[in-house]
Amino acid sequence: MPAIEIEKLEKSYSVGFLRKTLKRALQPLSLVVEEGEIFGFLGPNGAGKTTTLKMLMGLVFPTAGTARILGKSIDDPEVKAQIGFLPEQPYFYDYLTARELLNYYGQLSGIPGKERPRKIESMLERVGLRDAANVQLRKFSKGMLQRVGIAQAILHDPKIVFLDEPMSGLDPMGRREVRDVMEELKRAGKTVFFSTHILSDAEALCDRVAILHLGELRGVGAVADLTSTVQGNVEIVWKGTTIFPAIKALNAVCYTTGDTVRAVLPEANQDAAIDAIRRERSRLVSVTPVRASLEDYFVEKVKRIEAGLGAKA
Amino acid sequence: MSARILHIASNTFREAVRDRVLYNLIAFAVLMSGAAILVGQISINIERLVVINLGLTAISLFGIVIAIFIGIGLVSKEIDKRTLYTVLSRPVRRWEFIAGKFFGLAGTLVVNTICMAAGVFAALLYIWPHHLQGSDTGILVALYFIVLQFLLITALALLFSSFSSPLMSAIFAFALFVIGTFAEDLRGFAEMTHGAQHWLATAAAYIVPNISALNVIAQVAHEQPIAGRLIVFNTAYALTYSVMALLGAILIFERRNLK
Numbered sequence: 001m002p003a004i005e006i007e008k009l010e011k012s013y014s015v016g017f018l019r020k021t022l023k024r025a026l027q028p029l030s031l032v033v034e035e036g037e038i039f040g041f042l043g044p045n046g047a048g049k050t051t052t053l054k055m056l057m058g059l060v061f062p063t064a065g066t067a068r069i070l071g072k073s074i075d076d077p078e079v080k081a082q083i084g085f086l087p088e089q090p091y092f093y094d095y096l097t098a099r100e101l102l103n104y105y106g107q108l109s110g111i112p113g114k115e116r117p118r119k120i121e122s123m124l125e126r127v128g129l130r131d132a133a134n135v136q137l138r139k140f141s142k143g144m145l146q147r148v149g150i151a152q153a154i155l156h157d158p159k160i161v162f163l164d165e166p167m168s169g170l171d172p173m174g175r176r177e178v179r180d181v182m183e184e185l186k187r188a189g190k191t192v193f194f195s196t197h198i199l200s201d202a203e204a205l206c207d208r209v210a211i212l213h214l215g216e217l218r219g220v221g222a223v224a225d226l227t228s229t230v231q232g233n234v235e236i237v238w239k240g241t242t243i244f245p246a247i248k249a250l251n252a253v254c255y256t257t258g259d260t261v262r263a264v265l266p267e268a269n270q271d272a273a274i275d276a277i278r279r280e281r282s283r284l285v286s287v288t289p290v291r292a293s294l295e296d297y298f299v300e301k302v303k304r305i306e307a308g309l310g311a312k313a
Numbered sequence: 314m315s316a317r318i319l320h321i322a323s324n325t326f327r328e329a330v331r332d333r334v335l336y337n338l339i340a341f342a343v344l345m346s347g348a349a350i351l352v353g354q355i356s357i358n359i360e361r362l363v364v365i366n367l368g369l370t371a372i373s374l375f376g377i378v379i380a381i382f383i384g385i386g387l388v389s390k391e392i393d394k395r396t397l398y399t400v401l402s403r404p405v406r407r408w409e410f411i412a413g414k415f416f417g418l419a420g421t422l423v424v425n426t427i428c429m430a431a432g433v434f435a436a437l438l439y440i441w442p443h444h445l446q447g448s449d450t451g452i453l454v455a456l457y458f459i460v461l462q463f464l465l466i467t468a469l470a471l472l473f474s475s476f477s478s479p480l481m482s483a484i485f486a487f488a489l490f491v492i493g494t495f496a497e498d499l500r501g502f503a504e505m506t507h508g509a510q511h512w513l514a515t516a517a518a519y520i521v522p523n524i525s526a527l528n529v530i531a532q533v534a535h536e537q538p539i540a541g542r543l544i545v546f547n548t549a550y551a552l553t554y555s556v557m558a559l560l561g562a563i564l565i566f567e568r569r570n571l572k
Contacts, residue, residue, distance in 0.1 A: 013572075057402045059571040077404045085402035091394045093324070095331035107320040108403040152399060162402075 001071050003160050003191040004033040004056070009065035011051050025051045027216040028065060033193055033208075035159075038186050040202035041195040042298065043212035049195035050088055052212075053164050057085050070159060081110060084153035088164040088195075090145060094138035098129050098148050101137060102155055109156035119155060127151045128177070143174040150181055161185055163194035167201050179205060203294040211298060218301050223294055230292035230300055232267045237285040238277050246276040260285060317405050318413040325417020326424075329383060334421065337375050341429050344371055349436035360440040365452060365534040368433035373459045373530070375429070376422050377490060380463050383421070384470025385482035387414040388562075392571055401571070408563045415471055415559055422463040430456050451533040454544060458527040461551035465522045466490055468558035475562040475569070493524035522554055 008028040014020045026048040033039045041049050054060040056067055058074055069079045092101055099120060106116045124130045127147040132140070137148065146166070153161055163182075167175045182192050182205055196202055202209050203223055210220040219226055240261055243254045250273050252265035265273055270287065277284055329335070345368060352363045388411070391397040400410060433452065469489055473482035492499070496518060503514035527547055529539055 013570075054398075054571065057398070059398055059401060061568075061570055077406060080402060080404040083402065085399060087395055087398040089395075090399070091396060092399070093328065093396055095328055096324075104320065104324055105399065105403065108317055108400065108405055110404060149399075 001035070002032045003035040003037075003070060004031070004039075004193060005068045006031040006052075006056075007066050009052070009055060009062050009067050011048075011055060011060065012063045025215055026055075029212075029217050031210055031217065031220065033191060035191050036186065036189050037207040038182060038192040038194070038205050040206035040209035041193065041212065042197065042199060042202055042209050042294075043195075044197055044302075046214075047197075047212040048215040049212055050164055051215075053085075053162055053193075053195060056162065057083075081156070082159045084156065084158035084161045086146075086149045086153040086161075086163045086166055088168065090149040092137050092145065092148060092152075095136060097134045097136055098124065098140075098151075099133040101148060102151060105152045106155055111156055123151045123155050127181075142169055143171065146170060146174060146178070150178065154181075154185065158190070160191040160193065163192065165196055166194055167196060167198055175201065199293070199295045199298055209294070211301060213302055213305060218305065219297070226297050227292040227294060230297045232292050233264050233290040234267045234270045235262060235264050235286075235288045235290050236270070236273050236277070237262050237288075239283040239285060240280075242280075242282075244276055244280055246279075247273055250276075264290060315409060317409050318416065321400075321405070321410060321413025322416035322420060325387070325414050326420050329379075329418070329421040334379060334383065335425060335428075337379065338425065338428050338432075341371060341375060342432055345432045345436045349439045352440065361437065362534045364433065364436050364440060366530060368429075368436060369452070369455050369459065369530040369533070372426055372429045372433070372456070373462065373528075376426060376459065376463050377466055379425065380418065380422060380466040381470050381483060381486045381490070383418055384467045385474050385479045385486060387418060387471055388474040388566065389477075389479050389482070397571060407567050411471065411475070411559065411563050411566055415467060418467050418471075419464055422467065423460060426456060426460055426463070451529075451536065451539055454539045455529050455533040457544075458529055458547060461547060462524055462527045464555045465493075465524070465527075465551055465558070468555040468562070469522065472558045472562040472565075475566040489521055490524060493522040494528070495525065496521055496523040497525045523550065527551065 007030050009026065009030075010024070010028045011026040012022045012024045015023045029048075029052060041052065043049050051060060055062050056069065056074055058080075067074045070082055072079045093104070096104065102120045102123060103116060106120060111119060121130075124133050127150055129144065129147055129151070132144060137145065140148065146169075150163075150166070153163070163178075166178050166182075170178065179201065182194070185192050206223060208220065208222050209226065211218045211226075237260055239259060241256055241259060243256065243261055243263075247254065247263055247265070250265050250269040252263040252269070252273065254261060254263045256262075263273065267289065274284065274287070345364075348364060348367050352360045356363055388397075391400070397410070401407065430452075434449075437449070466486060470482060470486045473485045477485070499514065499518040499521065503511060503518045506514050526543075529543075532539060
């Protein structure tokens with residue numbers, strides 16, 4: 001059974017005061033997330049990621065379409081006991097201490113009173129907040145709030161964890177800690193669905209990703225599959241100090257370092273470049289494929305979309 | 314009551330306490346001490362009347378201000394600060410959230426009223442050290458009616474908070490409280506009018522909360538008895554009105570997109 005099934009889910013808001021018009025925040029979206037995978041929901045700000053997450057959490061009602069979590073409708077209250085949610089830039093009751101906040105969410109999640117103190121203590125330890133457990137949240141830094149946010153999202157041992165921009169605004173250490181938690185969750189067999197616009201995080205963590213742009217799904221699949229569709233480059237290194245005109249003509253970007261020359265050029269021109277080097281009787285040192293990153297894929301997709309929109313205009 | 318409603322109510326109560334809402338008790342204590350000392354010196358045989366009038370009126374006004382200014386933020390503040398997102402992503406139904414918020418603030422107001430009532434009785438004992446008299450049970454009835462007023466106003470503030478901004482909610486709730494204070498006059502006016510004006514005035518008189526019927530401070534101060542029938546009627550009226558306002562709040566909130 002899939003963890004999350006989204007079918008033609010869409011959302012429009014009416015904007016304007018007197019002359020109301022419909023603004024589409026999300027085009028019909030269909031998506032399946034399997035159990036146990038880390039699924040990245042990518043896209044620039046305003047792409048519709050948070051709107052989708054809010055619909056899955058029941059905070060915003062879809063204009064059309066359906067979504068099921070663990071086979072049940074998102075309206076089913078039982079579903080909520082199986083999920084954890086960390087909103088973007090979370091804000092919690094700042095008059096509570098970290099321990100009190102976790103106790104409150106534990107109560108709302110139905111964790112029995114006998115188990116709650118043990119779970120809270122172990123969670124505070126896990127997110128590194130044991131020493132700040134009795135400090136009111138109004139005195140917490142952004143990073144500490146994010147840790148509390150993650151703690152409340154996983155305190156009740158949910159099967160699926162939804163994280164909205166969990167690394168946003170964190171320092172490198174904080175980002176690393178969040179990544180570690182996500183990997184731990186995966187090892188424990190949980191499903192993690194997280195939105196981000198930081199592509200390197202998604203590339204490092206995700207089994208699969210979906211790319212959303214201007215409210216529309218632009219691609220979904222394993223990172224390697226998506227990046228393989230981007231035309232790759234190749235790096236060729238040879239002994240010498242001369243950049244040959246024949247190589248330059250192959251759309252290459254060349255650099256000279258000491259007694260070697262390095263050229264990065266499209267994979268399709270690789271053979272022609274090697275032939276040119278041989279013709280010049282230079283010694284070939286290496287030929288290395290440059291793997292396209294998720295960022296390359298994303299940028300290419302966005303450029304194509306924008307070019308399409310420009311052409312239509 | 315579901316356990317979740319109880320947890321939300323208790324968190325709402327804790328918020329009020331930690332946000333120093335109960336500090337108003339200090340102002341009340343100063344007021345009552347000053348009044349008790351002062352009336353003992355300047356009034357002849359009307360000390361009791363002055364202390365009861367002043368004490369109960371202050372309890373009512375302090376409570377109404379708390380009910381309006383906390384009540385209007387109960388939902389809108391949670392949406393603005395996005396604290397609601399993590400609450401509603403739990404197995405918490407929206408109506409449970411509204412009910413929990415209502416009981417939390419109502420509980421705060423009841424505790425506040427009990428503390429203030431103790432202050433009024435202390436002031437009465439100060440000016441009349443021998444004992445409290447039998448007719449002072451009327452004070453308890455007046456206090457009960459004041460609590461009913463708080464329930465009404467809290468439910469109305471929550472209703473407005475479920476769909477409008479805090480400022481507009483405060484204006485609506487305060488306006489209804491003021492008009493409701495003159496509800497009996499409005500009903501009298503409706504009886505004197507004819508035609509469409511009569512229907513409009515009657516409708517307005519019955520829509521606004523009848524706060525004036527819940528105000529028996531003057532009668533209690535003058536040691537006039539309160540009819541048992543009035544207690545039953547006021548209880549039924551205030552509870553029905555509050556439930557209707559809460560249902561309105563729930564109906565609106567159940568359909569609201571939390572952008």
